[in-house]
Amino acid sequence: xxxxxxxxxxxxxxxxxxxxxxxxxxxxxxxxxxxxxxxxxxxxxxxxxxxxxxxxxxxxxxxxxxxxxxxxxxxxxxxxxxxxxxxxxxxxxxxxxxxxxxxxxxxxxxxxxxxxxxxxxxxxxxxxxxxxxxxxxxxxxxxxxxxxxxxxxxxxxxxxxxxx
Amino acid sequence: xxxxxxxxxxxxxxxxxxxxxxxxxxxxxxxxxxxxxxxxxxxxxxxxxxxxxxxxxxxxxxxxxxxxxxxxxxxxxxxxxxxxxxxxxxxxxxxxxxxxxx
Numbered sequence: 001x002x003x004x005x006x007x008x009x010x011x012x013x014x015x016x017x018x019x020x021x022x023x024x025x026x027x028x029x030x031x032x033x034x035x036x037x038x039x040x041x042x043x044x045x046x047x048x049x050x051x052x053x054x055x056x057x058x059x060x061x062x063x064x065x066x067x068x069x070x071x072x073x074x075x076x077x078x079x080x081x082x083x084x085x086x087x088x089x090x091x092x093x094x095x096x097x098x099x100x101x102x103x104x105x106x107x108x109x110x111x112x113x114x115x116x117x118x119x120x121x122x123x124x125x126x127x128x129x130x131x132x133x134x135x136x137x138x139x140x141x142x143x144x145x146x147x148x149x150x151x152x153x154x155x156x157x158x159x160x161x162x163x164x
Numbered sequence: 165x166x167x168x169x170x171x172x173x174x175x176x177x178x179x180x181x182x183x184x185x186x187x188x189x190x191x192x193x194x195x196x197x198x199x200x201x202x203x204x205x206x207x208x209x210x211x212x213x214x215x216x217x218x219x220x221x222x223x224x225x226x227x228x229x230x231x232x233x234x235x236x237x238x239x240x241x242x243x244x245x246x247x248x249x250x251x252x253x254x255x256x257x258x259x260x261x262x263x264x265x266x
Binding site for chain 2: 003004007008011014015018019021022027030031034037038041044045047048049050052053056057060061064065068069072073075076078081092095096099100102103106107110111113114115116117118119122124128129132133138141145148149151152153155156157159160162
């Protein structure tokens with residue numbers, strides 16, 4: 001019961017904050033709203049039985065990635081978007097209508113689907129996730145990920161160099 | 165009981181993904197567009213975790229781990245590109261980045 005109350009509270013919080021992210025003109029406020037979304041999702045992950053994912057959501061997303069975003073925002077001294085939407089008002093309305101149709105269609109399918117409730121005792125603890133991650137199924141993907149990180153590291157340094 | 169919780173988690177994921185996609189179309193600041201992409205990635209992560217809970221496996225968590233890695237790499241490279249763009253154009257408005265348009 002307590003877990004359901006917590007789930008719906010966090011879900012509502014995530015929804016409101018997500019709307020703030022896309023409705024806010026100032027990127028700094030968008031970034032802070034996104035941090036609220038990420039923290040609420042972390043709580044939802046914990047409720048769904050994934051404590052490891054909940055923790056790395058906070059550490060990697062809210063900690064590392066969002067700090068990077070805020071750092072760049074402060075570095076570039078970003079201003080608010082101008083009020084004038086640039087004469088593309090019909091296109092924006094069409095985008096909103098298409099998004100509503102998309103959400104309604106997928107939502108209808110999901111709402112009609114029957115989901116298995118899964119095992120009674122379920123906890124994706126760090127040990128269980130790590131055992132699967134380092135099993136032969138995912139080991140090569142994990143190694144490929146390290147190459148990706150290295151490439152991103154070198155790429156970011158090269159791109160941010162002054163004389164590009 | 166858990167079945168409906170999983171269902172509502174997937175529904176939340178759908179709505180968050182749609183909001184992220186809408187934000188990509190509505191916002192014109194390139195960094196806000198980036199944040200909307202992060203929002204979509206998080207919606208997908210939520211779906212992975214919910215389906216993993218429903219099926220009683222741990223593959224979803226491993227995939228979320230990889231999605232987070234790719235998101236971190238993408239944010240690092242993307243923000244470096246944003247800094248380079250800002251240095252050349254002095255703006256972050258995506259409408260002014262039309263060099264590849266013919």
